[in-house]
Amino acid sequence: MKTPLKQIYQIRIPLPFRLNHVNSYLVQDGSFWSVIDPGLDTLVTEKSWVQTLHQLNVKPSDIRNIYITHFHPDHYGFAGKMQRWTGAEVNASGETYALAERYYSQGQSERNLHFYLKSGIPETLAQDVAELDSKLLHQISPITGTRVNLLEGDSIVLAGEPYEIVLGGGHAEGSVGFWNAERQALIGGDLLLQKITPNITYQYEEDEGNPLESYFATLNALERRMVRTVLPGHGPVFQPQTDYFESVIAHHKERLDHVLGIVHEAGSAGTTIYDISMRLFSKVFDNDNARFALGETAAHVRYLERQKLLRVQESGGKYSVFENVPY
Ligand SMILES: [Zn+2]
Incomplete structure (x- = not known):
């Protein structure tokens, strides 16, 4: 529960998913405390907090x-309830509030379903996945009290020491990291994880997003800070190895090559995002993971599309993905 940073405690909150926990951090400043990422809105989360505060x-x-x-629900979900319970102020980036409002609305389940169908997924599976999405809405409690906007470069005090607000994207736009320059320590949410790259997903909608490019930019910016200690949103506190950033980027570049290869094989007939995702994630493709697999595939397709290596065409209610060469 203790971390290398004095008066900052890591609290492991169980999650009802394959990713079975999220890390919250409880920070002491004299007689006052702060919570970073309160967890998902479930009874288990509530019990964990009652127990932790008691201890x-x-x-x-x-x-x-x-x-x-x-x-994301596993970090944000319980914030509203915790705020009503404690009277605390909620602090997040403006983009976090805006994205939560957009994604945690009934309209979003419908937008998700459209994306699943357009990606070429069988209709029954699309319905199942969309149903899982709307279940998740019940595990997020809206924030109704005071909200403070965190801006890039802002300075806050945690455990008596200054932390700079660092903004990043890719996994979730408007992600906030808390940077202790003196200790070269980052309380980073899911910006940097030890064993897994965070899930980088995209849904083809009207916006101009390119989350994988955004994640590469975030990695490059963090690499320049010479991060020595990471207090992550999942998994134990870790020290990034010297090749950490390089290997996370290499992992995605490999996946980009894999996507290019699959689309090349499909030739002039093209292929669907669903078909590509089945090839990329054949071992883990089930209802639970379908949304991540499709989103992750779409993020890589999107990156290659912006690089002008692929073309994505919508016709007959589906996206077809082609190699960007004249046939
Ligand atoms: Zn997370």
Whole structure:
């Protein structure tokens, strides 16, 4: 529960997913406390917090600030409830609030379903996955109290030390990391994870996004900071090896090559995002993972499309992906 940073505790909150926990951080500043990423809105989360606060002898009203690294349900979901329980201010990037509002609305389940269908997934599977999406809506409690906007370069105090607000993207746009320059330590949410690259997903919608490019930019910016210690959103505290950044980028470049190869094989007939994802993630393709597999595939297709190596055409209610060469 203790971390290498004094007065910053790592709290492992169980999750009902294959990724079975999320890390919250509880930070002491004298008699006041802050929480970073309170978890998903479930009874298990609530019980974990009651137990943790009891163990550390913290009263709910001692919690003055709730910080959210990004809008994903496992980090953001419990924030509203915790705010009503403690009276704390919620702090996140403006983009986090905006994305949460957009994604945690009924309209989004419908947009998701459209994307699944257009990606070429069988209709029954699309319905199943969309149903899982709408279930998730019940594990997010809206934030109704005071909201503070965190801006890039802002300085805050955690455990008596200054932290700079660092913004990043890719896994979730508007992600916030808390950077302790003196200790070269990052409380990073899912910006940097030890064993796995965070899931980089895209849904073909009207916006101009290119999350993989955004993630590469984030990695490059963080590499320049010479991060020595990461307090991540999942998994143990770690020290990135010297080739850490290089190998995360190499992992995605390999996947980009794999996608190019699959689309090349398909030739002039083209292929669908679903077919590509089945090849990329054949071992893990089930209902639970379908949304991640499709989103991850789409993010890589999108990157290659912007590089003008692939073409994506919508016709007959489906996206077809072609190699960008004249046949
Ligand atoms: Zn996460």
